[in-house]
Amino acid sequence: MKKRSLAALLMAAAMTLSLAACGGAGAPAASSAAPAASSAAEEPAESAHFSVAALKGPTAMGLVKLMEENDARTAALLSSEARPEESGDAPAALKSQNVYSFTLAASPDEVTPKLIQGELDMACVPANLAAVLYGKTEGQVEVLAVNTLGVLYIVENGNAVQSLADLKGMTVAASGKGSTPEYALRYLLEQNGVDPDRDVTIDWKSEHSECVAALASGAASVALLPQPFVTVAQSKLEGLRVALDLTEEWDRLDNGSGLITGVIVARRDAVEKNPGAVQAFLQDYAASVDWVNANTAAAAELIGSYGIVDAAVAEKALPACNIVCLTGEEMHQRLSGYLSVLYEQNPQAVGGTLPEDDFYFGA
Incomplete structure (x- = not known):
């Protein structure tokens, strides 16, 4: 049997996930330890297929564990389709999770047009560019997290x-x-x-x-x-x-701000369509960042295998890359302070005006 292309694999996985999200028959029964009224809290988490781009460097480094897990998840979904009699209960658990299509780029110029045109749902970009995109799209881009401090x-x-x-x-x-x-x-x-x-x-x-x-x-x-x-x-x-x-x-x-290199942004329509799935993505992302920071050698091998940076270079550089996943109010405070400093220096650095509060997801 011929191997499917990566695009075909992801499409099949995404279709599988979409069908699972639409059907309610597979939802687990409420736990006997909880009142029936709380059954809504026990339904499968909202899930989606997101296309995500990152730049070859620290912003992509923090994603590598999630990238690896996503590859395994996609393969498992497709395997369960091919051999349902062997899959047991695995598909239900797999289909309740997000599926991602990752793209690695050399520069923001490769990413921003695709984000604006709707070819991407999310992208890791320089912090000031996120503010510029917010203004350029009239608020149709919002920031989900700070992913890299000063490097x-x-x-x-x-x-x-x-x-x-x-x-x-x-x-x-x-x-x-x-x-x-x-x-x-x-x-x-x-x-x-x-x-x-x-x-x-x-x-x-x-x-x-x-x-x-x-x-x-x-x-x-x-x-x-x-x-x-x-x-x-x-x-x-x-x-x-x-x-x-x-x-x-x-x-x-000591001016109340901090140096921020990169953030991850999303198209507002993608967020509003799948807010629960976006929260799940942020949980996935935070877990990936924690793993990368705690497992330098293993993370460096993954970084090298995905062609982001040579593994030997990554292992030496990771401790100085300041990879984080700051969300909510902490993200709001630190990023808004940084953008304010840039605005005072040169308003065009952030697109001419500072973003409104709706720029900051979950803040």
């Missing part, structure tokens, strides 16, 4: 940089113009008495790998890099050191 570092061939003030008169290779790296660097420089337009030259590159290449060739001695590119650069350049952790520099300001 930005100043690295140096040498020992001249001990503080942000030491960057005066220097050239810093960097990428990410118009997104979190630029806004975070400019803000921190200003807060430390350095004019980012006059006191320092920021040599903007199109990709992080170009910054690593500039360091390797000697064209640059100082660079702004995120993890895991810091680890990649250190593996190629002996003596390259982390001079400054921008998350620590931001925290020193």
Whole structure:
């Protein structure tokens, strides 16, 4: 028998899940230990098929355990279809869970059009881009969780940089113009008495790998890099050191906000159609993040197997990637504070206006 393509497998699993969600005959009976009136609380959790995109880097790293479990779940669903006489009660349990189609992308430009056009239900994107999308779609995008705190570092061939003030008169290779790296660097420089337009030259590159290449060739001695590119650069350049952790520099300001790199957003219509399934996704995501943070070596192997980052690089970089899953009020407070800082610096960094409270799911 010919193997089905991945798309066909996911479609079949999604159809199976959809049929299960529509039928009520398979719901378990109420427990004898609970009053009959509470039977609604014991019905299967709402489930759905969500298409989810993440960028190859820390935002995707936190998803890998969920990706692995989803692959196994999808295979089990299809196996139960093919051999129902051998499946026992497994299909009912499997069909009460979400099924996901994951896409890994190299840049936000690959993701945002598909999200706006409805080809994606959810996407991991830079925090400020989430606010821009909220404005661009007139509120049709909302943020579900903060998934990555600060991952930005100043690295140096040498020992001249001990503080942000030491960057005066220097050239810093960097990428990410118009997104979190630029806004975070400019803000921190200003807060430390350095004019980012006059006191320092920021040599903007199109990709992080170009910054690593500039360091390797000697064209640059100082660079702004995120993890895991810091680890990649250190593996190629002996003596390259982390001079400054921008998350620590931001925290020193003690201004009620924190440096945030990435969030996961969803189309509002997908959330409103399946609010229970979205909550289930967040539970799945949080469990995946907890596992990744607690199992560095095993997580690194998974990260490598999915082609996100080389496993050896991932194992060294993970402790510095600040992978989290912050939801609800904590997400609201920290993200709104960060976006407010960006807005005060440059309103266009968040799309011209700050998002309303309906931007924050569950807050």
